[in-house]
Amino acid sequence: MISxxxxxxxxxTIILYLLWExxxxxxxxxxxxxxxxxxxxxxxxxxxxSAFNRLEKNGYITSFFGNxxxxxxxxxxxxxxxxxxYYRQKCEEYHVTKEVIERFIR
Amino acid sequence: MISxxxxxxxxxTIILYLLWExxxxxxxxxxxxxxxxxxxxxxxxxxxxSAFNRLEKNGYITSFFGNxxxxxxxxxxxxxxxxxxYYRQKCEEYHVTKEVIERFIR
DNA sequence: AAAAAATACTTGACCTGTCGTAGTAATTCT
DNA sequence: AGAATTACTACGACAGGTCAAGTATTTTTT
Numbered sequence: 001m002i003s004x005x006x007x008x009x010x011x012x013t014i015i016l017y018l019l020w021e022x023x024x025x026x027x028x029x030x031x032x033x034x035x036x037x038x039x040x041x042x043x044x045x046x047x048x049x050s051a052f053n054r055l056e057k058n059g060y061i062t063s064f065f066g067n068x069x070x071x072x073x074x075x076x077x078x079x080x081x082x083x084x085x086y087y088r089q090k091c092e093e094y095h096v097t098k099e100v101i102e103r104f105i106r
Numbered sequence: 107m108i109s110x111x112x113x114x115x116x117x118x119t120i121i122l123y124l125l126w127e128x129x130x131x132x133x134x135x136x137x138x139x140x141x142x143x144x145x146x147x148x149x150x151x152x153x154x155x156s157a158f159n160r161l162e163k164n165g166y167i168t169s170f171f172g173n174x175x176x177x178x179x180x181x182x183x184x185x186x187x188x189x190x191x192y193y194r195q196k197c198e199e200y201h202v203t204k205e206v207i208e209r210f211i212r
Numbered sequence: 213a214a215a216a217a218a219t220a221c222t223t224g225a226c227c228t229g230t231c232g233t234a235g236t237a238a239t240t241c242t
Numbered sequence: 243a244g245a246a247t248t249a250c251t252a253c254g255a256c257a258g259g260t261c262a263a264g265t266a267t268t269t270t271t272t
Contacts, residue, residue, distance in 0.1 A: 004259060005229080006115030006203050010210070011258085017210040027220055037206045047259055049221065054258085071219030072267045091211050097112045098204070100143045104116070104123040105197050110230055111258080117229085133249060153230055155250070160229085177248025178238045 002041050011043065011051050012060075013094075016079055016087040019061060023078040026052065052077060060086050108147050117149065117157050118166075119200075122185055122193040125167060129184040132158065158183060166192050 018029050026048055034042050052075075055061045060083030066074045079087075124135050132154055140148050158181075161167045166189030172180045185193075 002199065002203050002206060003115060006199065007206070008114055008258065009109060009112030010207050014207075014210040017212075025220080036209050040202060041206050044260065045221080046223095046261080050258075069219085069268065071269080072221065072265090074220065088212075093108065093112070094207070094211050096146060097108050100108060100113070100147050101116050101120075101200070103142050104120040105200050106123075106194075114229065131249080150231060151250080152232080152252095156229075175239065175248085177240080178236090178250060180249065 004047075007041060010090075010094075011047060012055060013087060013090040014043075015048075015051055015055065016060065016083055016090075019077060019079040019083070020087070023064075023076045025066065025074040025076050027074075055083070058086075059083075110153075113147060116196075116200075117153060118161060119193060119196040120149075121154075121157055121161065122166065122189055122196075125183055125185040125189070126193070129170075129182045131172065131180040131182050133180075161189070164192075165189075 014033060015029060018024060018032055024032075026045070030043055030045070030048055052061070052063075056063055056077070059080060061077045061079055063075050063077050066076045068074075120139060121135060124130060124138055130138075132151070136149055136151065136154055158167070158169075162169055162183070165186060167183045167185055169181050169183050172182045174180075
């Protein structure tokens with residue numbers, strides 16, 4: 001199980017990656033993360049929704065209501081141009097961070 | 107410059123790595139980090155000393171006073187067996203985390 | 213048709229690690 | 243003696259994550 005401190009800096013990046021191709025919503029994003037990591041990372045619901053709020057506040061995503069439902073009505077999120085720029089920047093930062101960390105890992 | 111959120115989970119690991127071969131103290135650890143990362147990561151003093159306290163509280167390091175001084179008397183830190191075990195565990199965790207994160211990085 | 217389960221989200225209080233600011237302590241350099 | 247350097251310490255603020263609990267709406271089961 002991955003500790004929250006090592007993934008903390010990447011939650012926003014992960015969400016933006018999953019919104020890159022098409023708009024999505026909380027439950028689906030959550031499932032995709034679980035599946036893509038083969039259960040190695042399961043994001044907490046509260047973490048996810050507070051990340052959505054932060055990302056929207058910062059202008060990296062926008063929200064709208066969807067029509068189809070299998071339960072309560074969904075809030076969908078779509079990535080903005082600013083969001084794409086931010087994502088690319090975070091990816092570049094990742095490669096630097098990786099090099100830094102690996103100097104201290106055996 | 108690396109954001110604190112992406113390095114947060116590794117500060118303890120970095121410190122333990124630098125104490126692996128021999129005991130050391132705050133100022134020296136700080137310099138080594140700066141040098142080894144070619145200024146890409148400069149740990150804040152307060153972050154470093156609070157990490158020392160945490161690590162000692164958890165039994166991963168022990169402290170003692172040194173004799174030589176070039177200023178105020180130094181508090182040296184030495185890694186414990188538990189600390190070495192914890193470090194190894196964190197390294198294994200890193201490899202898992204790395205795989206997870208890289209699924210979401212272009 | 214009522215109850216249970218699943219989907220989808222919200223609220224609020226709390227915890228941990230980092231950071232900014234400031235100050236203290238002791239030694240060496242000028 | 244005063245300034246600079248080394249080496250810490252204290253404290254409050256803040257951001258992001260977490261726990262616990264609750265709400266809302268639909269689908270499935272009994």
